Amino acid sequence: xxxxxxxxxxxxxxxxxxxxxxxxxxxxxxxxxxxxxxxxxxxxxxxxxxxxxxxxxxxxxxxxxxxxxxxxxxxxxxxxxxxxxxxxxxxxxxxxxxxxxxxxxxxxxxxxxxxxxxxxxxxxxxxxxxxxxxxxxxxxxxxxxxxxxxxxxxxxxxxxxxxxxxxxxxxxxxxxxxxxxxxxxxxxxxxxxxxxxxxxxxxxxxxxxxxxxxxxxxxxxxxxxxxxxxxxxxxxxxxxxxxxxxxxxxxxxxxxxxxxxxxxxxxxxxxxxxxxxxxxxxxxxxxxxxx
Amino acid sequence: xxxxxxxxxxxxxxxxxxxxxxxxxxxxxxxxxxxxxxxxxxxxxxxxxxxxxxxxxxxxxxxxxxxxxxxxxxxxxxxxxxxxxxxxxxxxxxxxxxxxxxxxxxxxxxxxxxxxxxxxxxxxxxxxxxxxxxxxxxxxxxxxxxxxxxxxxxxxxxxxxxxxxxxxxxxxxxxxxxxxxxxxxxxxxxxxxxxxxxxxxxxxxxxxxxxxxxxxxxxxxxxxxxxxxxxxxxxxxxxxxxxxxxxxxxxxxxxxxxxxxxxxxxxxxxxxxxxxxxxxxxxxxxx
Numbered sequence: 001x002x003x004x005x006x007x008x009x010x011x012x013x014x015x016x017x018x019x020x021x022x023x024x025x026x027x028x029x030x031x032x033x034x035x036x037x038x039x040x041x042x043x044x045x046x047x048x049x050x051x052x053x054x055x056x057x058x059x060x061x062x063x064x065x066x067x068x069x070x071x072x073x074x075x076x077x078x079x080x081x082x083x084x085x086x087x088x089x090x091x092x093x094x095x096x097x098x099x100x101x102x103x104x105x106x107x108x109x110x111x112x113x114x115x116x117x118x119x120x121x122x123x124x125x126x127x128x129x130x131x132x133x134x135x136x137x138x139x140x141x142x143x144x145x146x147x148x149x150x151x152x153x154x155x156x157x158x159x160x161x162x163x164x165x166x167x168x169x170x171x172x173x174x175x176x177x178x179x180x181x182x183x184x185x186x187x188x189x190x191x192x193x194x195x196x197x198x199x200x201x202x203x204x205x206x207x208x209x210x211x212x213x214x215x216x217x218x219x220x221x222x223x224x225x226x227x228x229x230x231x232x233x234x235x236x237x238x239x240x241x242x243x244x245x246x247x248x249x250x251x252x253x254x255x256x257x258x259x260x261x262x263x264x265x266x267x268x269x270x271x272x273x274x275x276x277x278x279x280x281x282x283x284x285x286x287x288x289x290x291x
Numbered sequence: 292x293x294x295x296x297x298x299x300x301x302x303x304x305x306x307x308x309x310x311x312x313x314x315x316x317x318x319x320x321x322x323x324x325x326x327x328x329x330x331x332x333x334x335x336x337x338x339x340x341x342x343x344x345x346x347x348x349x350x351x352x353x354x355x356x357x358x359x360x361x362x363x364x365x366x367x368x369x370x371x372x373x374x375x376x377x378x379x380x381x382x383x384x385x386x387x388x389x390x391x392x393x394x395x396x397x398x399x400x401x402x403x404x405x406x407x408x409x410x411x412x413x414x415x416x417x418x419x420x421x422x423x424x425x426x427x428x429x430x431x432x433x434x435x436x437x438x439x440x441x442x443x444x445x446x447x448x449x450x451x452x453x454x455x456x457x458x459x460x461x462x463x464x465x466x467x468x469x470x471x472x473x474x475x476x477x478x479x480x481x482x483x484x485x486x487x488x489x490x491x492x493x494x495x496x497x498x499x500x501x502x503x504x505x506x507x508x509x510x511x512x513x514x515x516x517x518x519x520x521x522x523x524x525x526x527x528x529x530x531x532x533x534x535x536x537x538x539x540x541x542x543x544x545x546x547x548x549x550x551x552x553x554x555x556x557x558x559x560x561x562x563x564x565x566x567x568x569x570x571x572x573x574x575x576x577x578x
Contacts, residue, residue: 032382079566087565089324090520093513094558105551214513218389225386258401261394265372268387272379 006131010203012243013138014196017145019223019239020232021192026221027230028153029185030165031081032089035096036193036220041212042099043069043194044201045109048118051202058121058128058202065198066191073190074183081182096217103209114208118201134203141199145192149232152188161185165230226267228274237275294424296546297539302430302499304538305437309492310515311522311530312444313365313485319461319525320481322381326388327368328489329512330395333505335361335490336497337403343411350412354494361490364395365482374475399505407502414498433495440488441531447484448527457481461525510554514541517561536560 022036043065050056050064080091103109110116120129121137128134152158163171164178172178201207219242227238245263249256267275310332317325339357342348348356372391376384416429448454459467460477468474496511497503518537522529537557544556552559 026382080562083565087520090517091562091565094517094555094562097513097558098552098555101552101555105549221382222386222389225382229380229382254401255397257393257397261390261392261397264390265387265394268383268390269372269375272376272383274383 003131006135008244008247010131010135010138012240013135013142014199014203015220015223015239015243016142016236017196017199018193018220019227019235020145020149021189021196022220023224023227023229023232023235024149024152024185024189024192026224027228027235028158028161028165029182029189030161030168031182031186032092033186033189033217034089034093034221035099035214035217036092036189037212037214037216038096038099039069039073039190039193040197040200040216040220041103041209042072042190043197044207044212045103045115045197046194047198048115048201048207049108051119052115052117058119058123058198061202062195062198065194067194069194069197070187070191073187077183077186077190081179081186093214093217096214100209100213103212110208112208114206115201116206118205118207120205121202138199138203141195145195146232146236153232157181162230222264226264226274228276231274231276234274234276241275292546293543296542298424298426298430300539300542301535302433302538303496303542304535305434306492306496306499306534307511307515307518307538308531308534309437309440309488309495310511311518311534312441312527313489314516314519315522315524315527315530316457316461316481316485318519320457320464320478321373321377321384323373323384324381324388324516325368325373325485326385326512326516327372327392327395328485328515329508329510330392330399331361331365331368331486331508332489332493332496332511333399333503333508334364334395334493336493336503336507337399338490339494340408340411340497340503341403344408354491357494358487358490361493362483362487365486365489366479368486369479369482374478396505396508403505405505407504410498410501410503429499433499436491436495440491444484444488445527453477453480514554514557517557521561521564 018036018040022033025031025033025036046068047061047065051058051061056064076092076095080088083091103114104112120127120134122128123137126133128137153161160171160176160181163174163176164181168178197212200211204211223238223242224235225238226242227236228234245260246256249259252259310328313328313331314325317323317328335357337357338360339353342353342356343350368391372387373384376387414429416427416432418425418427419431420426448458456467456472457477457480459470459472460474460481464474467477492511492515493508496507514537515534518533519530520533521537522531522533537560540560541553541556545553548556
């Protein structure tokens, strides 16, 4: 039982990092990504591959995961972030589907079987294989991510991002380099998702394309929207709630997904701005002209 | 070989186009991406298949009833999952649609089970020679029916009062309201028509691939969505062209490049097109 609770807590922690990173794109960058799990997967595979083939110690593997995922984010972001919202949604959706197929078809990623035997992190001679220790590592990084996001959104750069989110043209007139900010935040979010991927890979020790497909992207997105776009605490709440909800629905044996879908729709009708979203934010979008 | 692939592509493409029409009409009028469109497609196919399996109705009645069921599901979905969220950030109805899609998929799973159901009645399709090219009558029938539905839709939108009212709402909802158009009713009508077309697409695909299962709507839904964007979202001719292009590209890509990446080809083309022509192939909204 304790082992199971620890397992859920570790996964929830990984989802918190993912949700925070996506919230940077959506809630602060004003962009949409429907393929965030691709960066999560890229990080997981990158970290696993450098550990398996080059025997990188975990911190270096995690760093490689962040660099590779960040580079992919930069590569995708540079040409596409000038597209408007809806098109960006499709491009990121397509990127997610394509990356899923790449994981499935490449030889180096092990195809549908994935990669096995990914080593547990070893820090200063202590193996983090025991879940309690791994939990410590995950939540240490959750704390770091929270601190980073908090510092970022309350800084000069954070205010610039909020300005872009609320009204891009005005922000540009005020002298904010909007394309640079959008690409930067997209890259940072991709790198953080890569970190989450590394944490996942070295915890589960076995990865295959199934974990990084469309449903994962959608799950992360649902966590952001349910928690409240642009709310940091909201992201934490959304991530914890939606990663625990399936467990709480176990009593509805066989009807889990049915109830899950219904709850998702019901919660949004009840609170369209998300559980902890600010009403102000959604009001702004009401008055904002669309198309 | 090439022409065979081209025909295969046109056939699936015409079905993508039918679903894409639903996406594009709904997007045009509400600015909403209805992610549950694939489940409406699945619903149409299931209703027709179940009705036919009883043996009590003939094929055309089952087809019409399948389309009607899909249309009613679409209208109900709009009432329950989208109308209360009008005015919220566009991502909120998107997630609501995804929630509805999870709900409907698992409902289908509970009601019908995970197994693939073959189409209950057998058709006797042949391959005929059309100016030296082999054409299966099944493909011919699907293409013909899909193009027929598209033609009807274009005529409806262009020449009827209701069609024009839908276009007016897509152009500017507030002005349309000032002109005395009942916007809510037009939104319901749009969902009705778009969903009926998706239901028809579902039934045709159930015949073409001889299979009906709860998750059948997922990939066609995503591809049709891309087709709608590819053609320029909100544009009816765009959705048709986008669907056909995607179908052909996918079929040729799978044949000549790599079948493992078949489902990714549509998206790769889409990304390239969007980078070169960010407004879609045919720019426009709601015409």
